[in-house]
Amino acid sequence: DKGGHKHFMAKEIAEQPHVIAEAIRHYLPVEEDAVRLPGGGVDFSGVERLTMVACGTAYYACVTAKYWFEQIARLPVEVDIASEFRYREPPIPGKTLALFVSQSGETADTLAALRYCQEKADKILSVVNVSESSIARESDLALPIFAGPEIGVASTKAFTCQLTVLLALALKAACDRGHLSAEGMAEYATAIRGLPNVLSSALEQNDAIRLAAQKVSEARDVLFLGRGLMFPLALEGALKLKEISYIHAEAYASGELKHGPIALIDKNMPVVVLTPKDALFDKSVSNMQEVLARKGKVLMISDQNGIDEAGDDVWCAIRMPRVKEALTPILYAIPAQLLAYHTAVAKGTDVDQPRNLAKSVTVE
Numbered sequence: 001d002k003g004g005h006k007h008f009m010a011k012e013i014a015e016q017p018h019v020i021a022e023a024i025r026h027y028l029p030v031e032e033d034a035v036r037l038p039g040g041g042v043d044f045s046g047v048e049r050l051t052m053v054a055c056g057t058a059y060y061a062c063v064t065a066k067y068w069f070e071q072i073a074r075l076p077v078e079v080d081i082a083s084e085f086r087y088r089e090p091p092i093p094g095k096t097l098a099l100f101v102s103q104s105g106e107t108a109d110t111l112a113a114l115r116y117c118q119e120k121a122d123k124i125l126s127v128v129n130v131s132e133s134s135i136a137r138e139s140d141l142a143l144p145i146f147a148g149p150e151i152g153v154a155s156t157k158a159f160t161c162q163l164t165v166l167l168a169l170a171l172k173a174a175c176d177r178g179h180l181s182a183e184g185m186a187e188y189a190t191a192i193r194g195l196p197n198v199l200s201s202a203l204e205q206n207d208a209i210r211l212a213a214q215k216v217s218e219a220r221d222v223l224f225l226g227r228g229l230m231f232p233l234a235l236e237g238a239l240k241l242k243e244i245s246y247i248h249a250e251a252y253a254s255g256e257l258k259h260g261p262i263a264l265i266d267k268n269m270p271v272v273v274l275t276p277k278d279a280l281f282d283k284s285v286s287n288m289q290e291v292l293a294r295k296g297k298v299l300m301i302s303d304q305n306g307i308d309e310a311g312d313d314v315w316c317a318i319r320m321p322r323v324k325e326a327l328t329p330i331l332y333a334i335p336a337q338l339l340a341y342h343t344a345v346a347k348g349t350d351v352d353q354p355r356n357l358a359k360s361v362t363v364e
């Protein structure tokens, strides 16, 4: 049942305020300003290293979480793609916590990577949507994301729910390790509890994004740029666009622009710049200016302050609400998903069942 939407993907994008609220209710119950984990939970105080492994969109959720665990919890993090990790035979030092992220819980490479870590890592955690899955069963502690069934092949609500759970976990780690005061934690809890409303107002940009997508649908290639927490989201935005619209899309950390990809910029190249007015805004804008100077078509996704300050010469600007900086990837996922969706619809591709792709990749 598509609930009145044209595609499952549209329905699942629209459901995000609701499913995220569900995840928040479980991990940050209102009666306490602390993270609550299922089962025996996990204590990060003695953990020396976190290894996160996944594929595709789940991998980009891990890359995002690396920034959180490092910055908020001061925990060293390694992130890897499951198909590389499993055959590299990486050493797993003592006091390592291994974390596997998978919507289906059945991805063959991720499961194999998990099995490689059994007996080597101190503890195996998973973040899954399907609680009865192999990955959930074979880990010491499975953290459900409460996204509900995801039918569209392109992952949307599972991604933002994964991010929400991973952020909660990073906050737990920060508290356990003494890097976050009760006051700081309460501030995060309040901001996170405001996310469902913030995501709803992001969804109101649907029409503006649909108009932008009309133009993007004519492109052959699209570049996504972001810095800091917006870099992994740029990767996810590019993946989403290519998998359902079949337009070639690539993402770069903005600072890498002048190390190669700037050679691609011309008047035919749409460049999606993800840049909330955060600590890295000025750096990101100076990269955006380099694109504009070469007549690149900039689609700027920012907040009102950011657009007022730097949005004058852009091709098109999409306005997001303002949130606490750590929460921006969860919010900016919405325009990235809507842009891919509307571009695919404009091109007339099969949005829910893109060619050559399967929802669950149970063979390597």
Ligand code: F6R
Pocket: 055, 056, 057, 058, 059, 101, 102, 103, 104, 105, 106, 107, 110, 153, 154, 155, 156, 239, 240, 243, 359, 360, 361
């Ligand atoms: C992209 C997408 C895939 C999956 C990947 C991992 O939209 O859905 O990249 O994220 O195949 O799948 P799970 O999360 O089931 O392990």
